[in-house]
Amino acid sequence: MRATALAIILAISASGGGRLYGQEIPEAVRRAEAARIAAVAKAMPAAVSVFAKGGQGGGSGVVVTPDGYALTNYHVVRPAGLTMQCSMPDGRLYDAVLVGVDPVGDVALIKLMGRDDFPTAELGDSETVRVGDWCFAIGNPFLLATDFQPTVTYGIVSGVHRYQYPAGTLLEYADCIQTDAAINPGNSGGPLFDAQGRLIGINGRGSFEKRGRVNVGVGYAISINQIKHFMGYLHSGRIVDHATLGATVATGSDGTVRVTDILESSDAFRRGLRYDDEILSLAGRSVTSANIFKNILGTLPKGWRVSLKYRRDDETHQIFVRLAGVHAGDELLKKLAGRPQRPPRQPPEHPKDKKQPNKPPAHPRTQKAEIPAHLAKYVETRRGYANYYFNRLNQQRVWRAFRKSDAPVAQNGKWILKGKQEGAGDVLVELGTTRVTGTFPQGRFVVDLEKDWDSQLGPAGSGGLLTALASWKRMLTVGPKAFGEVIYVGTCPIPERDGLFDVIAATHATVDTRFYFDPANGQLVLLEMFPQQHVDPCEIYFDDYRETDGVSLPHRLEVRYGNAQFGVVTWEQIKLEKLETARRSSSPVEWAAGTVQP
Amino acid sequence: MGTVRVTIGWAATIVSVLVCFDAIGNARAGSPTLSKIVREVQPKVVKIYGSGGLRGLEAYQSGLLISADGHVLTVWSYVLDSEEFLYVVLDDGQRFRASIVNHDPRLEIAILKIDSHDLPYFDLKQETAAEVGAGVLAFSNLFGVATGSESVSVLHGRVSARTELTARRGAFETVYKGPVYVVDAMTNNPGAAGGALTDLQGNLVGLLGKELRNALTNVWLNYAIPVDQLRQSALDIMAGKNPPRIQDESAEKPTHPHTVQRLGILLVPDLLSRTPPFVDQIVPGSAAQRAGLQVDDLILFVEDRVADSIESLREELEYIDRIDPVRLTVQRGDELLELELKLTPQEADR
Numbered sequence: 001m002r003a004t005a006l007a008i009i010l011a012i013s014a015s016g017g018g019r020l021y022g023q024e025i026p027e028a029v030r031r032a033e034a035a036r037i038a039a040v041a042k043a044m045p046a047a048v049s050v051f052a053k054g055g056q057g058g059g060s061g062v063v064v065t066p067d068g069y070a071l072t073n074y075h076v077v078r079p080a081g082l083t084m085q086c087s088m089p090d091g092r093l094y095d096a097v098l099v100g101v102d103p104v105g106d107v108a109l110i111k112l113m114g115r116d117d118f119p120t121a122e123l124g125d126s127e128t129v130r131v132g133d134w135c136f137a138i139g140n141p142f143l144l145a146t147d148f149q150p151t152v153t154y155g156i157v158s159g160v161h162r163y164q165y166p167a168g169t170l171l172e173y174a175d176c177i178q179t180d181a182a183i184n185p186g187n188s189g190g191p192l193f194d195a196q197g198r199l200i201g202i203n204g205r206g207s208f209e210k211r212g213r214v215n216v217g218v219g220y221a222i223s224i225n226q227i228k229h230f231m232g233y234l235h236s237g238r239i240v241d242h243a244t245l246g247a248t249v250a251t252g253s254d255g256t257v258r259v260t261d262i263l264e265s266s267d268a269f270r271r272g273l274r275y276d277d278e279i280l281s282l283a284g285r286s287v288t289s290a291n292i293f294k295n296i297l298g299t300l301p302k303g304w305r306v307s308l309k310y311r312r313d314d315e316t317h318q319i320f321v322r323l324a325g326v327h328a329g330d331e332l333l334k335k336l337a338g339r340p341q342r343p344p345r346q347p348p349e350h351p352k353d354k355k356q357p358n359k360p361p362a363h364p365r366t367q368k369a370e371i372p373a374h375l376a377k378y379v380e381t382r383r384g385y386a387n388y389y390f391n392r393l394n395q396q397r398v399w400r401a402f403r404k405s406d407a408p409v410a411q412n413g414k415w416i417l418k419g420k421q422e423g424a425g426d427v428l429v430e431l432g433t434t435r436v437t438g439t440f441p442q443g444r445f446v447v448d449l450e451k452d453w454d455s456q457l458g459p460a461g462s463g464g465l466l467t468a469l470a471s472w473k474r475m476l477t478v479g480p481k482a483f484g485e486v487i488y489v490g491t492c493p494i495p496e497r498d499g500l501f502d503v504i505a506a507t508h509a510t511v512d513t514r515f516y517f518d519p520a521n522g523q524l525v526l527l528e529m530f531p532q533q534h535v536d537p538c539e540i541y542f543d544d545y546r547e548t549d550g551v552s553l554p555h556r557l558e559v560r561y562g563n564a565q566f567g568v569v570t571w572e573q574i575k576l577e578k579l580e581t582a583r584r585s586s587s588p589v590e591w592a593a594g595t596v597q598p
Numbered sequence: 599m600g601t602v603r604v605t606i607g608w609a610a611t612i613v614s615v616l617v618c619f620d621a622i623g624n625a626r627a628g629s630p631t632l633s634k635i636v637r638e639v640q641p642k643v644v645k646i647y648g649s650g651g652l653r654g655l656e657a658y659q660s661g662l663l664i665s666a667d668g669h670v671l672t673v674w675s676y677v678l679d680s681e682e683f684l685y686v687v688l689d690d691g692q693r694f695r696a697s698i699v700n701h702d703p704r705l706e707i708a709i710l711k712i713d714s715h716d717l718p719y720f721d722l723k724q725e726t727a728a729e730v731g732a733g734v735l736a737f738s739n740l741f742g743v744a745t746g747s748e749s750v751s752v753l754h755g756r757v758s759a760r761t762e763l764t765a766r767r768g769a770f771e772t773v774y775k776g777p778v779y780v781v782d783a784m785t786n787n788p789g790a791a792g793g794a795l796t797d798l799q800g801n802l803v804g805l806l807g808k809e810l811r812n813a814l815t816n817v818w819l820n821y822a823i824p825v826d827q828l829r830q831s832a833l834d835i836m837a838g839k840n841p842p843r844i845q846d847e848s849a850e851k852p853t854h855p856h857t858v859q860r861l862g863i864l865l866v867p868d869l870l871s872r873t874p875p876f877v878d879q880i881v882p883g884s885a886a887q888r889a890g891l892q893v894d895d896l897i898l899f900v901e902d903r904v905a906d907s908i909e910s911l912r913e914e915l916e917y918i919d920r921i922d923p924v925r926l927t928v929q930r931g932d933e934l935l936e937l938e939l940k941l942t943p944q945e946a947d948r
Contacts, residue, residue, distance in 0.1 A: 217784030
């Protein structure tokens with residue numbers, strides 16, 4: 001009946017008449033109708049229908065960047081593997097490769113190939129979505145889009161801030177949007193738009209129960225705001241994890257949300273959070289129940305540092321907490337590897353071939369051999385990654401934005417930095433090739449770079465400033481390619497600063513260092529040096545970049561450790577020496593792969 | 599004739615679409631009409647948690663606040679079996695123990711009471727009806743999605759028909775045979791029963807019915823009982839008028855009253871605080887058998903008084919002299935039957 005009525009309305013509007021059976025159609029109705037048509041027309045071109053190779057199922061997706069990055073569900077790409085084919089309403093079929101996956105949040109990023117001018121969806125703000133708002137889904141229900149034309153289903157927002165339990169620890173829908181727009185099998189991964197055609201979520205599941213797997217008016221979409229948190233992580237090509245606080249909370253009989261248990265090894269504990277503290281807000285959002293706390297936490301990535309406000313004895317405290325992962329170590333990888341695989345096409349290998357204990361396992365989902373030749377250069381399997389190609393691509397991008405070239409700093413000899421520690425006195429730091437010395441108002445400290453760095457953490461109270469500076473100089477002079485084990489993490493916030501920052505994590509001489517780059521200008525703005533797990537890092541906030549010997553270097557450093565500021569150091573004189581003999585690490589870094597445009 | 603009917607149907611549909619577009623138009627013009635109405639209605643709908651929890655029997659349903667003092671209208675179901683485990687959760691997350699004021703087995707509705715006041719509520723006295731084709735909203739805690747302080751879900755749709763469930767006798771197993779609104783919103787989901795069907799202005803037009811499946815076609819029916827059908831009964835129950843749960847305590851009890859055993863009825867084991875009085879066995883040759891009572895019949899009334907548990911059935915029988923006949927109203931499948939049980943002088947004498 002609804003379809004008939006709409007058909008009548010559309011027929012009338014197409015004929016240009018404003019009358020129906022002699023009745024004038026009110027202007028407001030015609031305007032609303034025109035607006036709805038415009039919203040669908042605006043949203044439709046970015047819709048993607050995903051088809052796994054060899055009839056292994058499929059789903060939906062939506063393009064979010066002109067160069068073809070598209071969002072879909074993890075559970076859509078899992079059976080598809082590393083490459084898939086995607087149709088769009090323009091009637092073309094595009095090859096796509098897997099970029100990154102978030103198995104806990106059920107989100108995956110893929111990249112469509114062949115264009116740099118894809119139509120894209122405008123990202124909305126799911127926090128402003130209200131129950132009763134009109135919305136619509138575009139997708140590939142029951143894989144109907146074999147003619148490349150996706151299906152539009154219209155409805156209203158039935159609920160916001162919903163929580164749908166995970167299967168084990170995976171596929172958890174926290175803080176999601178509930179809609180009565182029809183979400184059917186095949187709509188998975190597709191976009192949910194608001195009435196203005198802005199992307200507010202990715203449809204992924206529904207409540208079905210005893211009705212069989214067809215829509216019964218209850219579908220759920222992952223909020224676009226959660227996905228915005230993970231977007232940088234997904235671009236990293238990694239298999240990413242969600243966050244945990246290391247503490248549990250519960251709603252008390254008085255309606256307050258209190259800490260009921262806390263791990264002493266957690267960052268929250270080191271920041272000062274204790275049993276029975278009343279939680280007021282997390283990541284800038286008010287916490288009024290344990291459910292809401294769980295909802296907020298469920299939308300945050302592992303490794304993020306977010307604000308947490310709590311009350312104790314009528315006093316309010318704000319701390320910035322580093323969030324640990326839901327999964328420890330390689331627990332997540334083991335879980336994914338343990339999930340049911342699609343049946344192998346080839347008969348199993350001869351038993352004696354099976355035993356290759358030292359070889360890292362191939363990518364759990366797809367064998368390299370199945371990848372079409374023209375896509376092979378965009379696919380790199382590596383343990384812990386959905387597709388390592390994109391990690392390397394982003395390391396390269398961040399480094400280029402920072403250095404304005406591929407080359408590291410040529411002056412790779414001794415660096416001499418002279419300046420003052422505000423309110424304390426003179427500072428002289430010499431960053432040599434084998435040792436680092438620093439003269440501070442509180443004394444002289446030495447780091448022998450030939451030994452393990454994690455035990456040489458002077459000056460006292462800095463958390464290892466000299467070692468952190470050694471790591472900084474090493475990154476600048478050898479670059480990410482030669483530094484050691486380097487990972488592009490994704491984008492993370494920095495306390496009390498707006499926006500997200502590109503983060504590169506690097507390991508050398510037993511210490512882990514995280515480098516935060518400002519995507520606006522490429523500058524390195526923060527370095528965190530962790531001598532060990534479960535301890536506070538030495539944090540250096542870099543500022544006041546100026547040219548020295550042709551190198552842009554920060555002349556103001558704020559050093560923080562734990563909950564305190566160690567000091568602010570300003571350099572008055574920086575001298576960079578060039579090492580004459582060793583040319584080994586001074587040659588420009590060459591990147592193995594070119595840009596991503598095929 | 600057929601043509602005329604079709605035309606009327608179309609006209610009704612077109613009107614509904616206009617109403618619907620109008621709501622969108624307003625929303626787009628900057629005043630979020632629909633979301634504002636939704637927000638006003640949601641606090642009047644509550645989540646009810648009670649008995650159940652076994653496979654296919656969800657231990658939750660929905661309800662409507664119908665007084666500022668905490669009267670809750672809902673459907674009569676197994677969820678209300680035990681008052682000991684009966685809770686009402688409001689829109690703001692407040693949780694209350696609920697008591698059952700009374701129920702009307704013919705409409706399959708019940709009124710609960712929570713200890714609160716100054717609550718937002720639906721005024722049942724308000725005259726509201728929905729035309730066929732009108733846009734409607736359905737508020738409920740379907741699938742138990744809303745927990746704690748989360749607001750109930752809302753679906754949108756249209757009234758497809760106002761019809762009688764008896765129109766397809768035998769197709770739907772239901773006690774209630776009166777008029778219903780059939781809607782195209784998917785209201786027939788676990789936990790939705792007892793929720794609100796409103797018009798697009800948020801006025802209550804119906805109570806979402808229990809899950810109902812057409813036995814012939816396997817189709818689940820999305821329906822609501824119109825307010826005008828349940829208004830009087832609900833108001834009477836709230837006023838404590840009808841039907842009284844048990845005899846006036848001061849009424850005189852006969853020296854030799856009826857008992858279920860003497861009538862030849864064996865009931866199911868009385869395990870819950872309000873075990874429904876299902877007939878487990880019939881003593882051969884007894885008054886029960888002579889009257890045509892059958893195994894699995896559910897006893898609803900003794901005379902005109904509700905006997906909604908084994909306990910209240912026993913109590914009601916205590917007020918009837920065993921020389922008098924007993925009139926029982928029982929539910930058998932989807933039928934309501936009245937049976938008169940009469941003891942022989944010998945049976946009454948023993």
